[in-house]
Amino acid sequence: MGFEEFKNRNISEDYVVVQEDNYPKTSWDAFKQVVTRSVKGELFTGLKITFKMMTGALFNKEMATVQYPKEKLPIGPRYRAVHKLLVLLESGEERCIGCGLCEKICIANCIRMETRVDENSRKEVLEYTINMGRCIFCGYCAEVCPELAIVHGGRYENSSEQRAHFSLKEDILTPFDQLNQQTEFAGFGSVSPDADEKIKKTPLSY
Incomplete structure (x- = not known):
């Protein structure tokens, strides 16, 4: 078989010829087509x-x-948005113990933490930053935290004109006057449902 015969060979007899549309050739035909379809x-x-x-x-x-932004749609309680650093309801102290597990497990490499040992031989968190420009909101930092100190909150408005705003510890720490609005999630160390009846405002033993 020659090359031309190979190109023009009929492989199958079952081909179906698709009928193409009759495209309008003049402006009047195009106008009639628009009216007909309308x-x-x-x-x-x-x-x-x-x-x-x-x-x-x-x-x-x-x-x-x-x-x-005057009206906002409700979001689920487990919605993973901008991080929140929680505090202890009894004393208002930070839950974060500076273990650094969130920094180590972060696959986006966006968490940075600086700690020191204070006068009571306890680790104190000096600086805690999350680069929201790199964060992929995977939730690993919240899952690995042994003290439930860091969770994902419901604030999803994190746009900014400056990279420096993404994001310091003070931006994600729960304000002291909003402790009653702090959402607790089930897990090790979380607050029980009847905590309001049991809670007493006592100082920490250390």
Whole structure:
């Protein structure tokens, strides 16, 4: 078999020729095609839905659009967003013991921690930063923390014009006046459901 015969050979007899559309050749044909496709009903069905939503928003106050940032949609309690450093409810002291496990397990290499030993021979966290520009929100740091000190909170608005804002310890530490809003997750060292009845504001033994 020659090369030309090889190229022009008929491999199968079962080919089906696909009929191509008759594309409009003139402007008048294009106009007729648009009119024909428009009066089939799909356009008016879409306009009906749009008009229904518009009248509901104008007269029945059934607004489908969320007026962000004044209005925000609720998010799940386990939503993994910007980190939070929790504190002890009894004393307000930080839960973080400076073990460094979150820094070691971070696969994005975005956590940095500086510690020192204080006068009571306890490790104290001096600096704790998370580079939110590198963080992939995998949750490994929260899973490995033995004291449940770091969790993922619900704050997802972390845009900034400066890289330096991503993110210091003071930015993610729970404020003292918002301890009653601190969400506790189940795990080792977490607060029991009846903690409000049991809790007493006593100083730590150390």
